[in-house]
Amino acid sequence: MRTEILAVAVKELRQTRRDPRTLAVLVIAPIIQLVLLGFAVNLDVTHVPVVVADADQTAESRAFTRELLAGDAFDPVAATPAAPDAMAQVVAGDAAIALVVPRGFAADLKAGRPTTVQALADGSDAQRAVVAQNAMGAFALRWGLQHSPLTALAQAQAPVGRTVVQPRVLYNPTLDSRIYFVPGVAATLLLVVTLVVTAMGLAREKESGTLEQVLVTPMSSWAVVIGKVLPYGLIGLLDLALAVALGSAIFDVPIRGFLPLVGLGGSLYLLNTLGLGLFVASAARTQQQAFMGAFFVILPMTLLSGFMSPISNMPAWLQPLTLLDPMRHMVEIMRGVLLKAATFEDLSRQYGILAGMGTALFSGAALALKRRLS
């Protein structure tokens, strides 16, 4: 069995080495894409135009808006006392957020009553809206803690309150979206590289007839399958290491946790992506079909992973479905380990799901392929 697996793996590597296109897909494209996507996708919240509707017009309300708008994040574009006017400006596109400070803001604050400041965000750019709202929420909480006469009580409740605010803000205080984005890009690249190469490689062998010559040897189908995916799995792990290194070197993605945990996640994730590649390969007769099939797997997986738009923004019925997306768990593992120094226990659910689904996908695909081939 070992001889056969080795023979297949060596053959795959030799073919890869002799084919500049596959080599480009495997190694060069990931680097270029990581860098390009990293620079191109800028989800940073800076200079968001804000229209302020201060109905309270007190010293406190003015201080609140002034401090909120002081930094780089928000730019005041207009001020109006009437909330409907402010909303009209958002609708017209002159401002992205309407900040509405209600009448009685100062009085509530002094009395220690809860008070509400509304931030109406233009949801057409959902990503920016969410990040901006989170930033405002964080600011409001901080401000409330500083200015409330009931500071002592508020601080006692603080741990509860802080967990309500998105961890993103806590672990990425400058809201640098690249740090958040690089793990997602890495997971996507791993998916594309391994899925496409596995699916296309087998389809090419079907087309050229070499698969028949392989199948007439007494080698078991398992040896064929394992020998075929092993090199691409290893190259995938190499790509992952490269992505983490580049992310850290170019985009200052921190490495706060234990790196081998990312490697473990990557290995389990690859079990999933290679399994999916085999599924596509068993269904496709031609390279073109394989490419289309790969595309139809990659697209929903990327969208459902929550790496581009937060899962919490998705319709409620869709959200449980994202649990079936291996990429979601890989992204969570990478973000967890790199940004939050998460431990194995913290991520045991993600590891468990990846391992379970990976085993099922891979063996299911290998069996489907075996049946298909014989």
Added chain:
Amino acid sequence: MTHAITVTGLTRRFGDFTAVDDVSFHVEAGEIFGYLGANGAGKSTTIRMLCGLLQPSAGQATVAGCDIAHDPRGVKRAIGYMSQKFSLYLDLTPQQNLEFFAGAQGLSGKARKRAVAEALDRAGLTDRADATTGALPGGVRQRLALASARLHAPKILFLDEPTAGVAPDARREFWREIRAVAAQGTTVFVTTHHLDEAEFCARVGLMVDGKLVALDTPDGLKAAHVPGRFLGVQGAPQALLRQAPGVVAVEPFGLRWRVRLAADSPLVAPEALAWWLAERGAGDARVEAGQPTLEDVFLALVDPA
């Protein structure tokens, strides 16, 4: 003598279409067995079933003592297969191809090295071991494919149209090799379109539309299906030859006429026909004894009119 291959009622359908229809025969150990038929007759489909690549729809077959339906692995261990379409890796070198297929046969270390070196030598590629396989000429590729199929010294070789698209002298070379392999005791099951090649086979089976319509030695087939005698005639007009008693057909054959006579014709001896022609003013005509070919057998069977 034991049978290397035994086939009973073998049938393969693709949907409504029956590609191989209730075929039965056996192949003796160590013989060259030729499998003939027009395009689409079902030759490749038969071979692919016998190699364990395709499940039969009905019937059974044993290859090297292994049932093809229940022990395809055992079959695969005993056979070498050269498919109709060249199917080594064009992007690898001959050396790399052979190393891979040797490994796939479970050969490793010294045994693999030896097998690969031997195969390169057989294919005449020892000094081109690092060329790109796709850049080799057709005849060389076929020899490489044959050497690759023989890496593990299989008991039975299946060759599916091994000389299709190969130049005539390369074809002769190839057949020399096939006969040498058989002489060493390997059973060879070979399909071909070239009827002259079938003359090299100990026995020949003829497929027409999925059915095995004839099976015998080449001489047996000729005797059974092309009764009559053949004479070669040069220097006489076709119209005159047609009038000779007992003549069945007159066809051009190179610069001569190939005349087929009924077995009971009074002119079956070359001298008799020459005499008959001389009497009618064609005294210059040269008449020689001729042979029926498998082509005649084939035509007689496919188109019995």
